[in-house]
Structure formats: C-alpha cells, structure tokens
Amino acid sequence: MTDIVVLDDTTEPTVVPGAGATERRPLRGRSVGRSTVAAVLPAVVALVAFLAVWQFASSVMMSPHRRFLLPPPGTVLRKGFFDSTTMREIWSSLLLTTKLSLFGLAVAILLGLAVGVLMFRFRWYERAAYPYLVALQAVPVLAISPLIGIIFGYSFWSKSIIVVIISFFPVPTTLLLGMKSVDRGLIDLFRLNGASWTTRLRKLHLPNALPSLFAGLRISSGLAVIGAIVGELFFQQGKPGLGQRIYDYSTNMKYPQLYTAIIFSSLLGVAIFSFFGWVGGRAVRSWHESAAENR
Amino acid sequence: MTVTETGPPDAERGTPAPRPRSASPSLAFDRVSMVYPDGTAALDDVSFEVGPGEFTTVVGPSGCGKSTLLRIAAGLTKESSGKVTVGTDQLGFVFQDATLLPWRTVLGNAELLLELHGMNKADRRAKALEALRSVGLTGFERHHPKRLSGGMRMRVSIARSLTLDPSVFLFDEPFGALDEITRERLNEELLRLFVDKGFAGLFITHSIFEAVFLSTRVLVMSARPGRIVADIPVPFPYPRPDELRFDPRVAEIAGQISAALRGAH
Numbered sequence: 169m170t171d172i173v174v175l176d177d178t179t180e181p182t183v184v185p186g187a188g189a190t191e192r193r194p195l196r197g198r199s200v201g202r203s204t205v206a207a208v209l210p211a212v213v214a215l216v217a218f219l220a221v222w223q224f225a226s227s228v229m230m231s232p233h234r235r236f237l238l239p240p241p242g243t244v245l246r247k248g249f250f251d252s253t254t255m256r257e258i259w260s261s262l263l264l265t266t267k268l269s270l271f272g273l274a275v276a277i278l279l280g281l282a283v284g285v286l287m288f289r290f291r292w293y294e295r296a297a298y299p300y301l302v303a304l305q306a307v308p309v310l311a312i313s314p315l316i317g318i319i320f321g322y323s324f325w326s327k328s329i330i331v332v333i334i335s336f337f338p339v340p341t342t343l344l345l346g347m348k349s350v351d352r353g354l355i356d357l358f359r360l361n362g363a364s365w366t367t368r369l370r371k372l373h374l375p376n377a378l379p380s381l382f383a384g385l386r387i388s389s390g391l392a393v394i395g396a397i398v399g400e401l402f403f404q405q406g407k408p409g410l411g412q413r414i415y416d417y418s419t420n421m422k423y424p425q426l427y428t429a430i431i432f433s434s435l436l437g438v439a440i441f442s443f444f445g446w447v448g449g450r451a452v453r454s455w456h457e458s459a460a461e462n463r
Numbered sequence: 464m465t466v467t468e469t470g471p472p473d474a475e476r477g478t479p480a481p482r483p484r485s486a487s488p489s490l491a492f493d494r495v496s497m498v499y500p501d502g503t504a505a506l507d508d509v510s511f512e513v514g515p516g517e518f519t520t521v522v523g524p525s526g527c528g529k530s531t532l533l534r535i536a537a538g539l540t541k542e543s544s545g546k547v548t549v550g551t552d553q554l555g556f557v558f559q560d561a562t563l564l565p566w567r568t569v570l571g572n573a574e575l576l577l578e579l580h581g582m583n584k585a586d587r588r589a590k591a592l593e594a595l596r597s598v599g600l601t602g603f604e605r606h607h608p609k610r611l612s613g614g615m616r617m618r619v620s621i622a623r624s625l626t627l628d629p630s631v632f633l634f635d636e637p638f639g640a641l642d643e644i645t646r647e648r649l650n651e652e653l654l655r656l657f658v659d660k661g662f663a664g665l666f667i668t669h670s671i672f673e674a675v676f677l678s679t680r681v682l683v684m685s686a687r688p689g690r691i692v693a694d695i696p697v698p699f700p701y702p703r704p705d706e707l708r709f710d711p712r713v714a715e716i717a718g719q720i721s722a723a724l725r726g727a728h
Contacts, residue, residue: 353560357558360539
C-alpha cells in the first residue's frame, strides 16, 4: 500500500532503506579508521611501558650476577626471537601445542554441545549432570594428572584429556543459559504453530544461544591453550611441545629462550581467543548488541 | 488475499455493525472458569460468542484475567471448567510484544509461521512479501528488528500472522507499549485490515477509546477473578473514519464502559 507514510522513530534518515545504507558507508569507513587507532594506541603504549619497566628491572634492579634470571628485552630478542636454532625449536613446538589445543578444544566443544542440549532437553539430566560439571571444573587439574597418566598412559591422549577437562565447562553452561533465555512469547508462538521440539531447538533455542555460547567458546579457547601447556609440562613424553620447551629451557637455565617460549605460549592463546571472538562477532553482529561492542 | 471461508460475503462489506451473525460462531466460550494450580482464580464463569466478521474487544483492569482468556482461546492454557469452541484451525495470535526473532530479517520473520507449517520457500516468500506490503513495510524486508521502531516491529508481528490468512485473530494488548500517536495509526491500519480480510477479532486492551474505535462490541471484565459484567454494542459502520474518535456518540459509549468498569470493582 502506497498510501501509508511510515513516520515512526526509525534511525533511517529516509523511507528508502537502500539509499540510507549507501549514504552512510563513507562516513562509517572514516570513523572506523579513527577508532582503530583509538583502540590500538593504548595497548601499544602499555607494551612500550612494560618493556621499559622490564629493561629497568633487569639492568638496574638486578645485581649483575643475578641478571641472567631476568635478561633484558634485547637479550631475549637476540637469543630467542632472532636466534635461528631457538626459533626452529619453538616453531615446531608451537605447531604441536597448537594441534593439541585445537584437538582438545574441538572434543570439548562437541561434547559440551551434546551435554548442553541434553541438559536442556531433560531436566533430570541437568539435575544429574550439573553438580558434577561444577566439580569437574573445580578439580585442580594437576592433582588428577598422575591418575590420568596411570589410566591412559603418558601419551597425546592424556594431554588431550587434560585440555578437554580444563576447557569443557564453559561450553555446556553458556549454551544452556542461552537456550533457556528465550522470550516466553516466542515459545508460545512456536507451540501455537505446531513446531516440534527439534524445530524449536533448531530455529529458536540454538540461534538464541549463539551470543552467550560464543562468549563461552572464547573462554574455553584460552583455557585450552593453558590445558595443553599444563599437559605437556606434566607428561614429558613424545615430541616436545611448548610446555616441554618451557620445562627444558628452565632446567637448563636458558632464560632468554624460556621467555621466548612463554611469550609464544600466550600469543597462541591470544590467537585462538581472537579467532573465536572474530567468528562469534561475524555470526551475531547483524542482530545482537554485544557483538558491535566486542569488535 | 483470499477471503477466508468463515468470513462475511463481499456484499456485506461496509454495512452497519453489528453484522449478521451466522449460525456457527468463530469463537465461543461457554461457562469457562480458570483456577491456576496455586489457587489463583483468573476467570469466573465466562460466556460469550464472537461471530464471523465481528470484532470483539475485552477491557478490564490490570490482572483481571484478560490475557488468560486469550491464552485459553488460543489453546495455550487449558481451562479448568467450561467449554471453548474455535470454529477454525487457522488462528492468528498477536502478542503483547512483537516477539520477533532478532537474528532474522523482517522478511525472515514474516515467513516464519508458513515455514513452521511446512510451506515451500517460493510460496511463503510471496505470501510474506504480500503481508508486509499490506502493513506498509515494503522496502524494509532486509532490516533486522533491532533497527526498527516499536511500531514497525508490531507491524511485522501482525504481517507474520496475516500470512496464515487467519479467520480468527486474537490480539493480546498489542499496542499497549506504544506511544499514543503510533497507537492511533496502527488502530487505523488494523481497522483497514479487518475490513479487507473479514476475520473475526478478539482484542484485549485496557484503553477504553481503543476498544470503542475498533470494535463491533465491547465486553467489560471485573477485577480478578474476571467475570463479564457488561456487553456493550458499538453501532458504527465500517470502514470507520479517523474523525470517529471525536464523535460525541463514541464518548457516550466510552462513558458507559467506564461506568461498567467502576461498577465492577
């Protein structure tokens, strides 16, 4: 009907939506450029400040005969980042640790999704499983590592189990929370129109859970890297991952190399964390408020 | 848009209300009572009928069981006693909130119900586009709900129900959260749709003037447990001009409703 003039308080400057979108594009591009600088600059300043404090602590506060414990940034760069032998060791370890983290994380996510959906479907299952999820989460993983070693051997599988145990908890809990926080009217609407439980799950509860699930996945991804390093530190078997490198460098007093390995460990965590943040943002940014802020 | 099987024949369009009642009502409540498991009595011995092409509005104080009445009509809540007859399997239900899926576009939301009923993509898209046009949302198909105003979201919600061609349309205070200006405009659009499609309407509101302006008949409910204390006909023909709002006869009927509401407390 052309006789209706839409005059509601929409954000569109004009009734023709296409025109509004094209008019705004250049403006948005400029503001993103400026806001990127605004977003990155504080982090860069903080890094420089951190390096300055490090340098100061190493060269002024440490006595010369103890300086090897905290080598200045320059030494770490020279003997670590710019040393081809060290970097070869670290790259190969990084690859192994990445594989371990991603494998364990994938298992944790698949298991977590299944457990989350089951808890959502069966109230008794939620009541049965939830206390043990919390218990699993609360268990100090190093305390049960020997047990895992005894049962599963000192292998890739044992390390993977550590990763799964550490990174599992946020997946089912954030999924469950998201699936449960569906507007009651929407549930009524689906019921009124004869939607089956699986249809409601697919078209209502799962999409509704995406924002909180992705928040959970980000937490899990950071934890997975921690789990991998802990697993490698404890099970000193097989090809050396970053965890073993950290242990070896520390026992051999190769401190610049140790710092390098630690920095790469955290970079791996940041990379996986950012990846999930990026995927999550892309998945929900068109409709969810939180996504725009997290970019 | 096809006229639904229980709608009035075309010849009756624009005739003075109340319209001729056919033998079988679109919706009938027969001595319906509702007591919730916790002992709250929501409805007490409610009986009324809504004929095809009739627009019945229920007004009553907050918490008097109006929404319960509508949920029972839709089959979402089971009545404790009495009998509810719905003369159609195609019900439209418009909720207090727009209840849109935020991750879907306007078009995706408008297609939802037909999708749930298993209609193929091409057909449901055509119906959704037609319904969106009838509520004046052409050009907004690709927008997500968060970019729309409250009034536009409610239009999407109404369009979504229109895709089913419902012969009985239930409205649960759909415009209660909107500002006066938007509400008036949506009232006018709803009247136009009512005249166009000829559905039977059951509308819940706590706005007396909205009730008079829209309806062929206004039922007044008492405070909880809700009983029907007055059944007031509104004898103005459709289509109704906007100026009708300011007609002294409207004020007079509004006065009767207001008195009935006061008497019910």
